[in-house]
Each structure stands twice: as C-alpha cells, then as structure tokens.
Amino acid sequence: MPALALVFNAFVWGVSWFPFRQIASHGLHPVWATALIYVLIFVAMGWLRRHAWQAFSVHPALVLLGLAAGLTNLCFNWAVTAGDVVRVVLLFYLMPLWSVLLAWIFLGERPTPAVLARVALALVGVAVVLKTPEVDWPVPASLADWLGVTAGFSFSVTNILLRRLRAAAAESRALAVFGGCALVAGATALAGTALGAIAAPPPLAAAPGWLGWAALLGAGFVFANFCLQYGAARLTASATAVIMLSEVLFASVSSVALGAGTMDTRIWIGGGLIVLAALWSSFARTPNGEDDRRTSLLKDMP
Structure with a gap:
C-alpha cells in the first residue's frame, strides 16, 4: 500500500499537464489556474490547522521555504502547459546537479568523486536532450525549457531549506508550501496581467468549463499529498x-499518446542518462550513513 500510494502521487503529477491544458483551452492561463487552486487549498488548511501557524514565529525561514516551493509549482505547471511535456519533465529532473551545487554552497558539503560523476552524467544527458539540429548549442531554446530548468532548480532549493527546517512541524512546512504556491502564482498572475503578458481570467459565466478541471486538479493535489505522506513515512x-x-x-x-510530447532516439538516450543520474543520487549515502533524501521535499510537497 505505501508503494501504491506513492505511485498514485507520481501519477497525479505526471498527468497534471492534461488538466492544465484543458483549463488553458477554456481561456484560463496556467498561472491563474495555479494561483486559484492553491489559494483555496491554503485558506482551507490555514483554517483547519490553525495551530500550524505558531511555527512561523520560531522558524521564520518557513517563508523562504514557501517562496521556493511556490516558484517550483509555478514554473512546472506553466512549463508543462506551454511546451513539450517530455522535455520539461526531463529538465526538471536535473535535481542531482542543482542539489550538489546548493549543498556545497549553503551546507558546506564538498562533492565527492562519485557525486561529481553523477553531475557529469546528468549534464551529458541534458546536453543530448537540448542539442537539436535547429540549435547550435545545447541550451534551453524556449520559455518552457527555461521554466523546466528553473522549476528543477527551485525544487532543489526547497530540499535544502527542508533540511535546514527539519525541526519544524510537518504541518507547518506543508502550510508554508501551500501558502508559497498561492502567493508566488498569485503575484505573478496579477503582475503578468497588469503588464499584458498574461491574459486575465475570463468571466465564469462566459467560460465555466475550466471550473470542473480546476476542482479536479485541486482534489487530486490534496489526495496525492495524503498518499505521499502515507507512503513516504513507511518506506526508506x-x-x-x-x-x-x-x-x-x-x-x-x-x-506522447496525446500529442503533447515527442520521444525520439535523442530523447531516449538523454532522458535515460538524466534518470540514471537521479536513480544513482537516490541511493547515495551521506557520511553518517543516512539517506541523502531523508528530509526530501517528497515528504512534504503536494
């Protein structure tokens, strides 16, 4: 059951691109959709778990945690709506690279030869994914690519902050994550609309079709989070x-089945290298013998 719960969580995030694209087809930008969904979740949790607010006075860094998690969700949801889903997800999973650099800078954890080998493997993989006949250099070539890379980077920042905030209650960290998602997406949506870069939400009466998809996504995210908490607490x-x-x-x-992504030989090879680096990182051990991901965002983020 714990493994099945985690698979369900992965399924929700793996196919979340489809509801977001359906919402976008009804005129609601993914940034606005993200903001509305997380505002409702945050308000509900903030009311039902009011005691979770107390930890913010003791651990002010929870605010930074929320901002990092919010940037992760904003960029990922926007990227899978705007670009090739396969490329976005693979670029997102460059976490071993970012985690090594951030842990070195902020935690003083010098990379070992094995760590550097994982980084090199991930870099080769992303170079293979990004180097197409149309581009001269293996760098992100679209807004969706950059959003995918940024989402993976901010995800790693969130992991680092969670390791620093391990003393905070899990409910308080989850509340910070939900609040950060609502704040970052909401501020981006308002600023983007004011600048003319993001379309304003359509009147509900004129385009009610997105409401059902948004409700489905919100329910899916909440239920997936419960499954994640259940599974991660019972497995290594x-x-x-x-x-x-x-x-x-x-x-x-x-x-690929629904025409939102492509899988050719280059993607298979590059993606395989990126996933292999992530798998290698998953089984890595810290000097004291604990799993590197013991305090991973996988335990706290919806």
Whole structure:
C-alpha cells in the first residue's frame, strides 16, 4: 500500500499537464489556474490547522521555504502547459546537479568523486536532450525549457531549506508550501496581467468549463499529498525517490499518446542518462550513513 500510494502521487503529477491544458483551452492561463487552486487549498488548511501557524514565529525561514516551493509549482505547471511535456519533465529532473551545487554552497558539503560523476552524467544527458539540429548549442531554446530548468532548480532549493527546517512541524512546512504556491502564482498572475503578458481570467459565466478541471486538479493535489505522506513515512527515502521517478514514465507515455510530447532516439538516450543520474543520487549515502533524501521535499510537497 505505501508503494501504491506513492505511485498514485507520481501519477497525479505526471498527468497534471492534461488538466492544465484543458483549463488553458477554456481561456484560463496556467498561472491563474495555479494561483486559484492553491489559494483555496491554503485558506482551507490555514483554517483547519490553525495551530500550524505558531511555527512561523520560531522558524521564520518557513517563508523562504514557501517562496521556493511556490516558484517550483509555478514554473512546472506553466512549463508543462506551454511546451513539450517530455522535455520539461526531463529538465526538471536535473535535481542531482542543482542539489550538489546548493549543498556545497549553503551546507558546506564538498562533492565527492562519485557525486561529481553523477553531475557529469546528468549534464551529458541534458546536453543530448537540448542539442537539436535547429540549435547550435545545447541550451534551453524556449520559455518552457527555461521554466523546466528553473522549476528543477527551485525544487532543489526547497530540499535544502527542508533540511535546514527539519525541526519544524510537518504541518507547518506543508502550510508554508501551500501558502508559497498561492502567493508566488498569485503575484505573478496579477503582475503578468497588469503588464499584458498574461491574459486575465475570463468571466465564469462566459467560460465555466475550466471550473470542473480546476476542482479536479485541486482534489487530486490534496489526495496525492495524503498518499505521499502515507507512503513516504513507511518506506526508506531511497525507495520513495525511486518510485517517484515513475512520474517521468507517466508524463512521457501520456504526453506522447496525446500529442503533447515527442520521444525520439535523442530523447531516449538523454532522458535515460538524466534518470540514471537521479536513480544513482537516490541511493547515495551521506557520511553518517543516512539517506541523502531523508528530509526530501517528497515528504512534504503536494
């Protein structure tokens, strides 16, 4: 049951691109959709778990945690709506690279030869994914590519902050995540609309079709979070991380089947290298023998 719960969580995130695209087809930009969904979740949790607010006075860094998690959700949801889903998900899973750099800078964890080998493997993989006949250099070539890379980077920042905030209650960290998602997406939506870069939400009476998809996404995110909490608490951190990589499978199969992604030889090779680096990182051990991902965002983020 714990493994099945984690697979369901990975499934929800792996296919979330489809509801977001359906919402966009009804005129609601994914940034606005993200903001509305998380505002409702945050308000509900903030009311039902009011005691979780107390930790913010003791751990002010929870605010930074929320901002990092909010940027992760904003960029990922926007990217899978705007670009090739397979490319976005693979670029998102460059976490081993970012985690090594951030842990070195902020936690003083010098990379070992094995760590550097994982980084090199991930870099080769992303170079293979990004180097197409149309581009001269293997760099992100679209807004969706940049959003995918940014989402993976901010995801790693969130992991680092969670390791620093391990003393905070899980409910308080979850509340910070939900609040950060609502704040970052909401501020981006308002600013983007004011600048003319993001379309304003259509009147509900004129385009009610997005409401049902938004409700489905919100319910899916909440239920997936419960499944994540249940599964991650009962399995080792390395097993959790490996199972969550099934998100790549769900996203790839669903997007290719529905015409939202492509899988050619280059993607297979580059994606395989990126996933292999992530798997290698999942089983890595810290000097004291604990799993590197023991305090991973996988335990706290919806």
